[in-house]
Amino acid sequence: MTDATPKIVEPTIFDLSSPGRTGVTFPNPDVPRSELPASLLRADLPLPELAEVDVVRHYMHLSKFNYSVDGGYYPLGSCTMKYNPKINEDTCRLPGFLYTHPLQPIETVQGNLALMYQLQEWLKEISGFSAVTLQPAAGAHGEFTGALIMRAYHKSRGDAKRMKMLIPDSAHGTNPASAGMLGLKIVQIPSDARGNVDLKALKEQCDDTVFGMMLTNPNTVGMFDEHIEDVIKIIHDCGGLMYADGANLNALLGIVRPGDIGFDLMHFNLHKTFAVPHGGGGPGSGPVGVAAHLADFLPEPLVGILEEGDDETPPLFGFVKPAKSIGRMKAFHGHFGGGMVRAYTYITMHGPEGLKDVSQYAVLNANYLQARLRSTYHVPFDRICMHEFVVEGQFAGSDVRALDIAKRLMDYNFHPPTNYFPLIVHEALMIEPTETENKDTLDAFADALIKIAEEAKTKPELLHNAPSTTLFGRMDEVKAARDLVLCCWLPEDY
Amino acid sequence: MNAPSNLKYTKSDEWFDPSSGAMGLSDYAQSQLSDIVFVEILVDVGDTVEAGNPIASVESVKASAETYASATGKVVAVNKALSEKPETLNSDPYGAGWMVKVEGGAVSDAMDSAAYGKYCEGRSH
Numbered sequence: 058m059t060d061a062t063p064k065i066v067e068p069t070i071f072d073l074s075s076p077g078r079t080g081v082t083f084p085n086p087d088v089p090r091s092e093l094p095a096s097l098l099r100a101d102l103p104l105p106e107l108a109e110v111d112v113v114r115h116y117m118h119l120s121k122f123n124y125s126v127d128g129g130y131y132p133l134g135s136c137t138m139k140y141n142p143k144i145n146e147d148t149c150r151l152p153g154f155l156y157t158h159p160l161q162p163i164e165t166v167q168g169n170l171a172l173m174y175q176l177q178e179w180l181k182e183i184s185g186f187s188a189v190t191l192q193p194a195a196g197a198h199g200e201f202t203g204a205l206i207m208r209a210y211h212k213s214r215g216d217a218k219r220m221k222m223l224i225p226d227s228a229h230g231t232n233p234a235s236a237g238m239l240g241l242k243i244v245q246i247p248s249d250a251r252g253n254v255d256l257k258a259l260k261e262q263c264d265d266t267v268f269g270m271m272l273t274n275p276n277t278v279g280m281f282d283e284h285i286e287d288v289i290k291i292i293h294d295c296g297g298l299m300y301a302d303g304a305n306l307n308a309l310l311g312i313v314r315p316g317d318i319g320f321d322l323m324h325f326n327l328h329k330t331f332a333v334p335h336g337g338g339g340p341g342s343g344p345v346g347v348a349a350h351l352a353d354f355l356p357e358p359l360v361g362i363l364e365e366g367d368d369e370t371p372p373l374f375g376f377v378k379p380a381k382s383i384g385r386m387k388a389f390h391g392h393f394g395g396g397m398v399r400a401y402t403y404i405t406m407h408g409p410e411g412l413k414d415v416s417q418y419a420v421l422n423a424n425y426l427q428a429r430l431r432s433t434y435h436v437p438f439d440r441i442c443m444h445e446f447v448v449e450g451q452f453a454g455s456d457v458r459a460l461d462i463a464k465r466l467m468d469y470n471f472h473p474p475t476n477y478f479p480l481i482v483h484e485a486l487m488i489e490p491t492e493t494e495n496k497d498t499l500d501a502f503a504d505a506l507i508k509i510a511e512e513a514k515t516k517p518e519l520l521h522n523a524p525s526t527t528l529f530g531r532m533d534e535v536k537a538a539r540d541l542v543l544c545c546w547l548p549e550d551y
Numbered sequence: 552m553n554a555p556s557n558l559k560y561t562k563s564d565e566w567f568d569p570s571s572g573a574m575g576l577s578d579y580a581q582s583q584l585s586d587i588v589f590v591e592i593l594v595d596v597g598d599t600v601e602a603g604n605p606i607a608s609v610e611s612v613k614a615s616a617e618t619y620a621s622a623t624g625k626v627v628a629v630n631k632a633l634s635e636k637p638e639t640l641n642s643d644p645y646g647a648g649w650m651v652k653v654e655g656g657a658v659s660d661a662m663d664s665a666a667y668g669k670y671c672e673g674r675s676h
Contacts, residue, residue: 460613477613483583483674534612538588539637 067118074105080112122528124472130498132474134445134489135307135419141332144406145399154398159389163363163375169393170374173360176401177344180325183404183412184303185316186346188379190355191391195341196304198386199324200235200271202345202356205383206322207269207298208239209354213381216296223262223270223292225254226481227278232271232302241268248481252280252438254288267297274315275305275443277479277487279423289319298322298351306330307492308420308444311413322347331400342396357382358390418492419444422499426490429503433510437482445489447482457513459484461520465512468519468526469505552671553578555645559621559658560667561602566645567621572656573649574621576609579671581644584611590637592650598626600651602659607650609640621661624653 107115131138148154157166177189193199204222211219222236225246233243244262249255254272270292275281282288289299301315301323307330309315315323327342328335335341347355358376366372391397407415420443427436427446434448450459463473463486475487490499512519524530554577558566564580567573581587589610594600600620607618630649633639640648662670 480614535586535588538586538610538612 067115067122070105070107070112070115071103073107073111073115076106078106078108078111080107080109124467129470129472130494130502131472132488132490132502133472134491135305135326135329135335138335139329139332139491140493141334141399142403142406145332145402148402149394149398151398154394159393163373167371167374170360171371172401173390173393173397174362174374176397176404177360179401179404180344180346183310183314184306184323184325184346185314186323187316187349188352188355188359189344189346190359190386191342191344191397192356192386193324193343193345194387194392195328196229196302196324196326196343197231197235198341199326199343199345200231200300200302201238202343202383202386203300203322203324203347204236204239204241205386206345206347206351206354207300209381209383210298210351211268213354219266219268219297221262221264221266222268223259223297225272225276227252227276227479228271228273229277229302229304232273236268236271246270248276248278251283251440252276252278253282253284256284256287256291259288259291263291263295263297265296267292267295269298269300269321271300271302273302273304275308275445277305278438278447278482279305279308279442279445279487279489280438280440281308281443285318293319304329305444308416310416311409312416316346316348320348322351327396327400332403333396333399340392340395342392342400344391353380354383355379356384356386360390415492416444419490422490422492422494423488425496426488426499426503429500430488430506433507434486444491445487447479447485447487449482449484450476450486451484452510452513455513455517457517457520459486461517461523462486462506462509462513464531465509465520465523466505467524469509471502471505552582552668553645554664554667554671556664558645558664559661560664560670561619561621561661562670563603563619565618565621567656567658567661568649569656569658572622572624572627572652572654574606574653574656575648575650576607576618576640576644577667578644580616581641581648584609584616585613585641587611587637587640589615590633590640590650592629592631592633594626594629594651596626596629600624600626600653602657609637618650620651620653622653622656622658624656626651627654628652 126138126140153168157169163170173191177191180189193202220242221244222241223244223246224232225248227248236243246262247255247258274285292299298321299319301320303323303325306325323346325344327333327344333342357378359379360374361377362372363375364373423442423444423446427442430448436446436448450462459476463476466473477485478487479485554560558568560566560577564577566575566577587609591608592606593608594606600606600623602620602623604620605617606620609616609618629651633650
């Protein structure tokens with residue numbers, strides 16, 4: 058069924074180990090030695106023993122097997138990996154940012170605080186909200202923070218019976234998970250044939266137990282909800298709050314401000330919209346913006362101005378506590394270097410017009426690709442899309458599936474797009490080109506997908522057996538998921 | 552598509568056997584999910600399940616999904632073997648792949664096999 062035979066073999070680092078080889082010379086300690094407790098000592102530690110040069114070559118070999126966004130095109134877009142300008146990497150390593158500690162006296166970190174304050178202000182301006190917290194660690198943490206703010210708001214009005222969170226079936230899976238963390242009852246709202254929230258189904262759920270609604274707009278099929286103002290009005294009319302999942306804000310910069318159209322609060326994904334690297338598990342950054350009536354509930358502390366400045370003296374920045382704060386959401390102040398400095402750099406480099414360009418190019422690129430693929434792949438929600446669109450990876454009378462198409466793309470040296478998400482599309486292939494790709498790249502990618510569709514009819518085995526040009530062939534995902542081997546040795550062996 | 556005529560079906564792709572009180576995931580659902588790699592039954596013997604509430608969590612290589620009770624009733628048996636062999640849901644969804652048995656099971660809003668067959672056809676393009 059699978060051919061996972063490597064064409065080039067790189068042994069594991071354990072296989073390369075030889076007793077007695079060493080690559081480390083520990084420096085002399087500059088603090089007094091202290092002995093480890095005897096109970097923590099052991100004679101045998103199964104770590105590989107290699108010289109430095111062997112370690113370097115081993116990892117250099119492995120790194121050459123990687124497919125990276127610096128080496129090729131990723132149609133996974135901002136959702137997983139987009140190309141981020143390298144200058145962000147320089148700025149976040151500036152010593153003044155790199156070597157500060159969150160517990161330093163505020164007088165010694167005024168530059169950091171000024172950056173955080175300015176970032177809060179910019180995010181307010183971009184989103185149309187009144188106040189912003191930078192604390193949440195990433196998107197889902199932002200959602201949870203937002204849900205806590207919503208609860209605090211309802212409680213402050215003595216409105217405790219609201220326990221129903223409405224979430225469309227096109228939502229990110231984190232939305233129901235975050236609301237579920239608060240013990241809320243999740244009610245799924247179906248989409249209509251054009252990819253909008255089904256207004257009739259929404260109205261049926263609206264009563265005085267509605268806590269709020271979590272809506273991603275544009276949603277996961279890349280559609281801007283055509284009735285967004287009606288949706289917001291329906292929720293507000295029954296006393297609920299309207300939460301925007303800002304995951305797809307990169308389609309709206311400088312064009313629509315969620316605060317202006319009636320959303321009560323929203324999280325930003327600095328790691329999706331403002332060019333903070335996103336692959337490999339983070340660090341993310343999920344600031345939350347709120348309208349004026351929710352500002353008092355924000356987590357503490359926010360960065361504020363403690364003493365106004367004048368022409369001669371800059372203001373004194375410090376920490377302030379919102380009046381009815383829900384408390385801290387993180388031990389310190391959020392992901393400063395990893396998220397905030399990079400996002401600040403990205404916003405500074407682009408400016409207002411440049412950010413608008415980002416969104417317009419992202420939307421243009423997605424629509425161009427959709428137009429090129431429309432006659433080859435079925436597009437279930439076929440209208441002008443935003444920054445991404447979804448096609449079906451299946452053809453009538455063929456047993457080729459989305460997974461086969463995704464794997465075959467690797468033979469054309471493209472990273473596969475997101476597949477099998479969103480769940481409301483059969484055999485989904487979700488394509489997000491992002492703003493950074495030029496027409497040549499987009500054309501090459503579209504050509505490959507069109508060629509693969511031909512192959513699906515004429516030589517389907519090429520797809521079923523793909524990839525064939527990569528170091529490893531098709532992995533056995535079923536075996537990997539069923540026969541879990543999570544550790545190379547078991548603790549009880551020692 | 553396989554949908555035995557002695558069973559009732561829900562819009563969320565569960566089946567219910569009125570004679571034995573057994574319930575599980577339909578053949579259509581298992582084929583859409585493809586290879587199922589994880590099953591966790593969320594209820595125990597003695598619990599009361601309500602139609603539409605989750606009884607199991609199912610994961611395949613493509614997606615994870617909740618399975619909802621297809622009828623309301625008191626749980627009298629739980630198929631513990633499923634979590635050891637989740638692939639049973641693929642190979643025998645209406646037999647060894649049963650999830651939970653209830654007594655006094657009451658269904659509301661369920662389809663017969665003909666209606667369910669049409670419902671599934673309408674969803675696959």
